[in-house]
Amino acid sequence: MNSTAQLRAPYAEALRSHAGQDWLRLNVPGHAADTAAASSLVRAFGAGVPLLDFPPLLDGIDLGTDTPMDEALALAAAAWGARRTWFLTNGASQGNQIASLVAAALGRTLVVQRSVHSSVIDGLVLSGLEAAFVHPSVDTEQGIAHGVTAADLAETLARHPDAAAAYVVSPSYFGAVADIRALADVAHAAGVALIVDEAWGAHFGFHPDLPGGALSQGADLVTSSTHKLAGSLTQSAMLHLGHGPFADVLEPLVERAHRLVQSTSASALLTASLDLARMTLVTGRDAIGDSVGAADKIRGTIRALGRFAVVSDGFGRFPDIAAADPLRIAIDTRAGGIPGHEARRRLARDHRIMVEVATDSAVVAVVGAGSLPDADRFVEALHCLPSPLDGGADEPLRLSLPEPGPTRLTAREAFMGPSRLVPAAEAVGLISADTLAAYPPGIPNVLPGEAVTAETVRFLQRTAAAPGGHVRGAADPGVTRLRVVG
Structure with missing residues (x-):
């Protein structure tokens, strides 16, 4: 090499x-x-x-x-x-x-x-x-x-x-x-x-x-x-x-x-x-080292200021995690009083800062190998975000990943077979003909051939309603209808 x-x-x-x-x-x-x-x-x-x-x-x-x-x-x-x-x-x-x-x-x-x-x-x-x-x-x-x-x-x-x-x-x-x-x-x-x-x-x-x-x-x-x-x-x-x-x-x-x-x-x-x-x-070994240093600086400053939490700090609780990518900066914004989707929207609108992805609870920033972002600008903007949940408002429930429904057909059988669109509520219990994935990150929440669950419908509709939320494979932006087999 x-x-x-x-x-x-x-x-x-x-x-x-x-x-x-x-x-x-x-x-x-x-x-x-x-x-x-x-x-x-x-x-x-x-x-x-x-x-x-x-x-x-x-x-x-x-x-x-x-x-x-x-x-x-x-x-x-x-x-x-x-x-x-x-x-x-x-x-x-x-x-x-x-x-x-x-x-x-x-x-x-x-x-x-x-x-x-x-x-x-x-x-x-x-x-x-x-x-x-x-x-x-x-x-x-x-x-x-x-x-x-x-x-x-x-x-x-x-x-x-x-x-x-x-x-x-x-x-x-x-x-x-x-x-x-x-x-x-x-x-x-x-x-x-x-x-x-x-x-x-x-x-x-x-x-x-x-x-x-x-x-x-x-x-x-x-x-x-x-x-x-x-x-x-x-x-x-x-x-x-x-x-x-x-x-x-x-x-x-x-x-x-x-x-x-x-x-x-x-x-x-x-x-x-x-x-x-x-x-x-x-x-670019030296440049990559500088990138890692910049990401470490961001995480260290966030820890020191105490408002937000670093998601990877909790990786040790999971037996399947052997290491963490130091160029990924996942921040628990909910811990700092603001949902991830809202944090992402405000960072872009008010500070012209783009992060890779937001979830209900967090934002994920990435540092390219060899790039050197302005760490101070990002940390300052993050800590300028308001806390919409302050002032006595009830904190919304965290949006948990739904358990998938049981598999009834192969993905090919369900995707290629006869299908029809039905209202989302009527799709519960039926077999999905599509892959539906909250995006990003694009991890499927329901697969062709799996039974649709009420929990999954709620999750996808709430994701679609969030600022910047999108469900890949959905028949309409609000996930009001689903394509099912039959």
Whole structure:
């Protein structure tokens, strides 16, 4: 990883060189990098963006043998410790869909952490696999899910000898890191591969103050959302294959599934950003250390001032949490007298500060690996927030995660079968045809094939009504109707 080759970004360099030539572009994209004809693009993004916007299959860049693209992929694999890496231009969601499709060749049932991202459930719809769920620990005070223990995974695998693979999430949206080594050992002992949705951990392993990456802990296939904290452009990601006992079987399957779902017009801009992000991570140890220091400063100041609480300070209560991502700053705003959704709204409106996500109880801020935010500005704005709950008002109940309903059909059967829209109250007890997920973070609260519960309906409607709240997959913004099987 420290070789001189890692100091280059071969694909990005080749793309810049290609763009610097005097081309008459009579191919797609239709703007043809004509700065006059594409004036709106130039005004919005500058001349460099359309000039670099080339289609795939260019001689000397990604077509042929030993191309800059080949070199960029090999450097990424070396940087993350993978046997092989694929670049993705439809986000980590695409990686999760590929992993689910691959698993269908290995068995009939995917053992899945129940708090996976909704894209994994989309993958179940595509693959037709049955699912057996491992339930994560839940912080009932915060209403957030963490990870799963090796013991719980082993128990579920033992009940499903036809398991195709085990699918877990680490880190969680709130920065909880699972014991991937123990989970990998359990999966391998059961004769199945461990797939890890490490969307939020693409930066892991690039600094001693960060947790180790899932590949280094024995994971077999890892989805990495490189754009989140590792510095590439939004919608770019990677999929990494490990060196474990399933590598020979998985590699050709992943290659074929990647061709199935990757665009034939993959963005050169997104691809180049992945190449550049890898180079920046490998060479940016000092900058990453400064980022960790800034995040530590924010948490330390919040603790010292005493109004709010740091969510990760309570991680020790949960046996499934092995570490915490120091670049994730989850703050219990309810402890300081203001709901998370209201805190997020006021931070944006009054202070022009964007945080990653809000829940009923908390906000989560993130620090990109290598970035250096104004810690004092954030802490000051946070402590300028009013306490709407003061003055004798009753404190609203915390919004707890609902227990899922029982599974009646596979995700594919429910999603693809006949369905109808009914008022939400009438959907209780019926089988959902859709994935419904409070978003962000996009963790499904009801899956296709699961029975709808009254508790889930209340949770989703209250989430949708909150400032900034959104339910992915809902038939209408207020979740007044649900699509059910039948």
